[in-house]
Amino acid sequence: MFPDFNRWSLPLLILVIQGLVFVVLLFSRYFKKKHLSDLFLGLILLLTCYAQICYTLGFLGWYNEFRTTKINYFLINIGVALAPLIFLYIKSITTSNFRFKTSYWWHFALAFVIIMYRFSIYTYDALQPGFNDTQNGILKIELDEAYIQSILSYIETPFMLLYLAFTFQLFYSYRKKIIQYFSNTYKLELNWILSFLILFSLSFLYGTIQDIIGSRFMDLGYQQRWWLNLFMAIITLYVGIKGYFTDTTKLNKLDFTFTPKTIGIPEDTNDFEEKSISNNDIDTVKYLMETDKAYLNPELNLSDLAQLAKMTRGQLSETINSGFNKNFNDFVNEYRVNAFKSMLKEDKHKQLSLLGIAQECGFNSKATFNRVFKKLTNYSPTEYLKSQLN
Incomplete structure (x- = not known):
């Protein structure tokens, strides 16, 4: 039937x-x-x-x-x-x-x-x-x-x-x-x-x-x-x-129009004379991260930082990869992790949750924060806090 x-x-x-x-x-x-x-x-x-x-x-x-x-x-x-x-x-x-x-x-x-x-x-x-x-x-x-x-x-x-x-x-x-x-x-x-x-x-x-x-x-x-x-x-x-x-x-x-670690095509269509890495480029990026704290923007990407640095994405990528020996992701998130550590030293964990502090430092998800923190410190955020309190 x-x-x-x-x-x-x-x-x-x-x-x-x-x-x-x-x-x-x-x-x-x-x-x-x-x-x-x-x-x-x-x-x-x-x-x-x-x-x-x-x-x-x-x-x-x-x-x-x-x-x-x-x-x-x-x-x-x-x-x-x-x-x-x-x-x-x-x-x-x-x-x-x-x-x-x-x-x-x-x-x-x-x-x-x-x-x-x-x-x-x-x-x-x-x-x-x-x-x-x-x-x-x-x-x-x-x-x-x-x-x-x-x-x-x-x-x-x-x-x-x-x-x-x-x-x-x-x-x-x-x-x-x-x-x-x-x-x-x-x-x-x-x-x-x-x-x-x-x-x-x-x-x-x-x-x-x-x-x-x-x-x-x-x-x-x-x-x-x-x-x-x-x-x-x-x-x-x-x-x-x-x-x-x-x-x-x-x-x-997403615009993947250049290969990282090479000087790529400028963001605009104007002709541009390619420049090699210089100490000035490195200092510019350091200033943006350490003084202007660009890493606090949770949506920060390579294009955003390149515009702030007045570089092409290719130049900035080359500066970060060769000048700091890191990829863009690790470079930015290391600043965020260090900012998190500094806030713990200031006893911010007594006012905010660990995730709340992480968000203040530029992370936009718990998963990213936990993974990055573990990668860079070999501790979970909770383990790190306990180690600092002991």
């Missing part, structure tokens, strides 16, 4: 429906605001929801009720499209002024070939006598299931691994880059994206092991494969929620 709501079908159905709700929300926002990250994420969710349909319908009793269903023709290996989409999604939110280039379509060449192949065998089988009386036609059975599916399974695994490697490389490159530009990076670190990539990689590993066991050691039925689909459905919902409610569009405005 269809639909059969049971302990196998109901969780998948609920998660898939919720995932599709976020697909609609993301697509709607894309058509209103034209943010490519919304389009990519919406497509990622749509494909992962699509992949769950086969199992959801199976547990709902679709195949028992509709013996001649042709749905198998359209259950396509989504990995060859999903992996490039994840890569482009990460690229779209970590690259300043991201635009979709025509060359990016080549990422989906294999997916388009598979789709055309599936429609071709469906068209051929549909023209054969008796097609309406059976579930799978002659090419689906004797070509697709006999040979092509096995071949695709060998192609899909290295394809996914390659794109996952590229995606992790892209993400960690972005992480390394932001510490050269921003003093408070916690809100820019996209920790939920890293969680998503790790979860997706684990699900891919789980699926690969499951396929190996199912093809070489024992036959795995729907119920044994249910857990992977539940895991993927949960990941889909998690990504949908985080992706929709997290504003990643501000990252698209």
Whole structure:
């Protein structure tokens, strides 16, 4: 009987429906605001929801009720499209002024070939006598299931691994880059994206092991494969929620137009004679930090400090990296940590919480403050305070 709501079908159905709700929300926002990250994420969710349909319908009793269903023709290996989409999604939110280039379509060449192949065998089988009386036609059975599916399974695994490697490389490159530009990076670190990539990689590993066991050691039925689909459905919902409610569009405005440790392109378009590091540059930066206390601005970034110093971002970055032997993030936060220590000596902790003092010193999040303080002092803030009181 269809639909059969049971302990196998109901969780998948609920998660898939919720995932599709976020697909609609993301697509709607894309058509209103034209943010490519919304389009990519919406497509990622749509494909992962699509992949769950086969199992959801199976547990709902679709195949028992509709013996001649042709749905198998359209259950396509989504990995060859999903992996490039994840890569482009990460690229779209970590690259300043991201635009979709025509060359990016080549990422989906294999997916388009598979789709055309599936429609071709469906068209051929549909023209054969008796097609309406059976579930799978002659090419689906004797070509697709006999040979092509096995071949695709060998192609899909290295394809996914390659794109996952590229995606992790892209993400960690972005992480390394932001510490050269921003003093408070916690809100820019996209920790939920890293969680998503790790979860997706684990699900891919789980699926690969499951396929190996199912093809070489024992036959795995729907119920044994249910857990992977539940895991993927949960990941889909998690990504949908985080992706929709997290504003990643501000990252698209980040301007990474020079390579740190080199003199870069000036902020304005006027020609500019590049200058090497001088003691005067170092003294200027010291004055801004020690006298003007520029570090007290929690939103201080490389561009802000460069404007105050009347330098280009490239010159300032080179001055900090070579003159102080630090990246921008460590350079600014060391001043903030020293200011925090000074306030503790003045017994400010009797009037404010440790977090309150940290905010007075220019930190804008507890996570950043705790991590930076531990890195620079080898103590947590609380441990440091106790050591000073003893």
